Amino acid sequence: MADLSVTFAKTIKSPNPFWLASAPPTNSGFQVMRAFDAGWGGAVWKTIGEPIVNTTSRYSSIDYNGVRMMGLNNIELITDRPIEDNLREIYEVKKRFPHHAVIASLMVDSKRETWHDIVKRTEDAGADGLELNFGCPHGMSERGMGSAVGQVPEYCEMITAWVKEVARTPVLIKLTPNVTNIALIGRAARKGGADGLSAINTFNSITSIDLDDLAPRPKVSGKSAHGGYCGPAVKPIALNMVHTLNADPEIRIPVSGIGGIATWQDAAEFILLGCSSVQVCTAVMHYGFRIVEDMIDGLSNWMDEKGFKTLDDFRGASIARLEDWGNLDLNYKIIASIDPEKCIGCDLCHIACWDAAHQCIHIEGEGREAPTRVEKESAMNFLAPPAHHPLHVHEPVLHSRGITTRYVGLSGNGRQGQAPPPTTSLHSSTEDAPPALRSNRVPYVDEEECVGCNLCWLVCPVDSCITMKEVRTGLPFESFNDRTKRLAKVSTCEPPST
């Protein structure tokens, strides 16, 4: 079995990379101990500071297609429990779980002495490291803390430096994503002496508005405030931010990846983009601590399959696979290919390609050839669709409320099996044709016209029914950057700009 253990910033050790993010699941020693029993490798304590008062309610979420909490929003602040209670419980947890990582998240007034004081007390309690919460986007920022610090590189660097003056354990800076370029904040933290970064905290958000009483959610007596957004919905943005940090040559300190992680696959992706550990909040709030079981098991099985013995074997392996767009090969070509055996005939690929891509997936029985590019372009009068294509015909249907249309198929030869031809002769309706089902709903791709955009493949509900196949162009690698250089050289009118 693969070794999942982690050493973060030289001294923070944990049996696996799965840490609980600083949030409600790490609110108390009782919870953290249960989490460690369940298998979590580390925990970042719910942010400690002068206790606050929270509102009710505090959370709201986005459901997607019947699935709950695709995105979670909260207007909760830092811990509402006294500093001493938290510190005493950190001490007890560390005593019982000496090999698990316990990191204290901190947020206090932006005064040097206050920071010195809390750092010393926390380290005395036995925490393995400190995470400075420069990320909370609501409530605390209005008091000059949280993201108010994390959005200004100079403040971030200054407070990090204050903490480093006294800290004996590694200092992590938790970054807010509510900035234009997260690398600038990462560099400032590094300059201030940070030993690591945690990214990301939550996004400023308004999740939804109650369309009955018009109040945004979560509702606090008919009103709301902007809150922090997290959960599966934010993962792609988090991955991008984590990549920005890990690819930056001026940062080069370990990153604990956060944002929408719910499965071992998510975790593997963050590690492939260079993270040293991962942190989870929403998924635990949704399903409880036990989700870590499959995270550990799945990651380790995948590593065994791939022959990775330790996390270092693949950490960062995908960083260099992200390029500037200008360096991608313009001569690489793929086209869609449909497996008629697997196709269930929903024709979503057809309509997606027709309405939203390049009109190159057709349905057999249209009885027409695919248009050539020239024909297509000559038909571009912006009113009619390409002339070569059969038109989708809508037959007017008389309704009591006026005339509407009913889809009857395609002009021209018409689709096979469309509604039976009109008849005026009397005959019994039991002799009708059976329901006018098209005999063939399997579409086909016009390979000349397909631009390989992936859209049909993305919409197809059947696994590996559409595959994107490589077409040999016979042309050598050439990127946009290469091409502009080449064209600049050939050009006789203008000298290449430098």
Added chain:
Amino acid sequence: MAIKNKYVQISPEEFDRNFADIHPPLTPNAAVIEASRCLFCFDAPCTIACPTHIDVPKFIKKIATRNLRGSARTILEANILGASCSKVCPVEVLCEGACVMNHHNEKPIQIALLQRHAMDWAHDHQFQPFVPGTANGKKVACIGGGPASLACAAELAQLGYAVTIFERKPLAGGLNTYGIAEYKLTPEDALREVESVRKLGVKFECKVEIGGQSSSGKLDSIPNPTLRSVSLQSLERDFDAIFVGIGLGDTTDLEVPGEHLEGVVDALTFIEDYKTKRTKCKVGRRVAVIGAGNTAIDAATAAVRLGVPEVRMVYRRSEAEMPAFAYEYELAKGDGVIFNWRTQPVKIHGKKAVEKLECVSMRLGKPDKTGRRRPEPVPRSKFFIECDMVIKSLGQTKHDDFLKAVPLLKRSRDGRVLVDEKTCQTSNPKFFAGGDCVNGGREVVDAVADGKKAAHGIETWIRRNG
């Protein structure tokens, strides 16, 4: 009817329990989840398969966004009986059978339950999306108050016609009210839809029989002093067009000795009986249902639910030839119905009431013209089935007397009214027809589709003729 042994009787609570909804409704959240599974197919096969062409993906997506008003409107615009259809449609052979999910190794989208979800919302919110059209001074009579006429009338009323429905039963709704298995549709459900049609200004003349025997002087076979009769001629005189939605007639006779004995009843009467009298409907302890169509199954499963300890179905062909839908057969099997395949009743024995059924075994010979193998008796195979109630279910007759009285009306050799497929107009231009009397007995949704088509046929015809 009198029965030799003691009657079986259940309590009202047992009745409610036994006849409870066979497909309970979806909860709001389950509906959203199910609706979200729908792929939103292009030119969706489910829509094509629905005889009324409800835009299925459209109404389903509206459920996913909890736009139930829009969803209900989408359904009702295509099918005014959308609520009963959602409960009675044999969807396995209609929309759900066509759903592409069947090829995806997944359950089809539960279209009927979703449709019901929107229809329940419409009922709970007294949603009545349509209004009567501006009166155009034209009058149409609909004969029969079943689904075909209701659909025709609703459509015409919205186009401004003054429509009167003539129904010989005390209540309108046709088989929806009197014939559909109680665990699928209750008479209250059916009458709710009748009310929605009435709200469009359609007039209902119940307990009125058009043409037929009573109008020619003789009273109805069941003496019914309150039944009024109106002649076809007066209808032709008073109305600009006439829609014939009379459905089918009585159950076909067995034509065996003993058919007159007490305890022999036809399936339609039996079903109407238990649906209207509920626990007061009298059933025996050993019931034999003759036939194996969907109606026979309905009668058998109803008997089981009424507490009959032994219910059997007697059919002269085998399992493979039975006309009932596969899932109806499953339902009967699940109810513990006994099946006597390849069994032909030849005589019913009993002094005054049924005591036993004399039968012969059958074997299957050469295929007949319907392609099914023709059953023929096995020599010396006589045997008896003890029973105290026989329910005949050999299909329904056509209303021959009535239809013969309509001038110039052409019919198929088996007695169905012939119509133009697009307009439902008959060979007598003033008469339009649809539903069971045209298709020989199909589904509610087919009758609705016909009614709608006929309404537009009438509209076109009347406009053309000034």
